[in-house]
Amino acid sequence: MTYCTTTKLAGWTGALLAASTGFAAANEPVVFGTNWLAQAEHGGFYQSVADGTYAACGLDVTIQPGGPQVNNRALMLAGKIQFNMGGNLLEAFSAAAEGIPVVVVAASFQKEPQVILTHPGKVKSFEELKTLPTLLIGDAGYASFYQWMIKAYGFTEEQRQPYTFNPAPFIADENSGMQGYLSSEPLMVEKEGGFKPDVWLIADAGYSTYSTLIETMADTVATKPEVVTCFVEGSIKGWYNYLYGDNAAANAMIKTDNPDMNDEQIAFGIEKMKEAGIVDSGDALTMGIGVMTEGMVKDFYDKMVTAGVVAADLDWKSTINTSFVGKSVGMDLKK
Secondary structure: OOOOOOEEOOOOOHHHHHHHHOOOOOOEEEEEEOOOOOOHHHHHHHHHHHOOHHHHOOEEEEEEOOEOOEOHHHHHHOOOOOEEEEEEHHHHHHHHHOOOOEEEEEEEEOOOOEEEEEOOOOOOOOHHHHHOOEEEEOHHHHHOHHHHHHHHHOOOOOOEEEOOOOOHHHHHOOOEEEEEEOOOHHHHHHHHHOOOOEEEEHHHHOOOOOEEEEEEEHHHHHHOHHHHHHHHHHHHHHHHHHHHOOOHHHHHHHHHHOOOOOHHHHHHHHHHHHHHOOOOOOOHHHHOOEOOOHHHHHHHHHHHHHOOOOOOOOOHHHHEOHHHOOOOOOHHHOO
């Protein structure tokens, strides 16, 4: 079932504060589309709606959840929403290849939360995963990160079997591995299989894309930089407050937008994001959450070219604008 309710907080403080910030006009309406149903992995954005951080710089933000039958990215391309949550840099590269002027202005996650699960003790390293006879990988994963795994580590086409987002085949076969999302499938397997799987984060093995990106159109960057600044910096502050402060109001909003979400799943998601440094690690430790660097983007681009996933003549620099991040915004909120 798809839940497409929206969460909105009127920017009642915007009129008072916007003038002093120099950001957006008071109560400027902005819609941010996520790429899936509301969850802890979207928590920073909900936090800034809940505690008035967006409103403080003049934005009246509506979060529009995604889902299996919702394409918020298409709505952004059509001018219906102003910002979209991108999965990772491959989506931005794809837009550039098609001549679509989508620009990534911040990276909420320094690491891609994609993982491979194995039964306890079956392998001792990420590289040892290639000794397993079966790896359950979905079609999208096969076309992207698995191609990198083949090229970088020597995984084989024969190992890969389609993953149908049903953990039962993995649970039944201790000599298999299964793709998953750090904050989802591990808990699912523990509940349904009765064991804690070993979890291998592909980012820690070198899959260096940023993730949970803030995307907008190039025209928005050019014509409303103050709105982009307010939304990006408000989101950054939201992530600090969500991870290190009182996130009760944000979690309540998440559960309203996604009634299937519960406190256990949210707590598990937050724990895993913090434990693995998904949001706050690497350059974010010194330059602030949301940071992107051209060096990191080029590193990932080069890996994808080598893996045959993207073209070698792509104008990858056009896909990012790093001027809105890396300014240590919000670091004082980290407790």
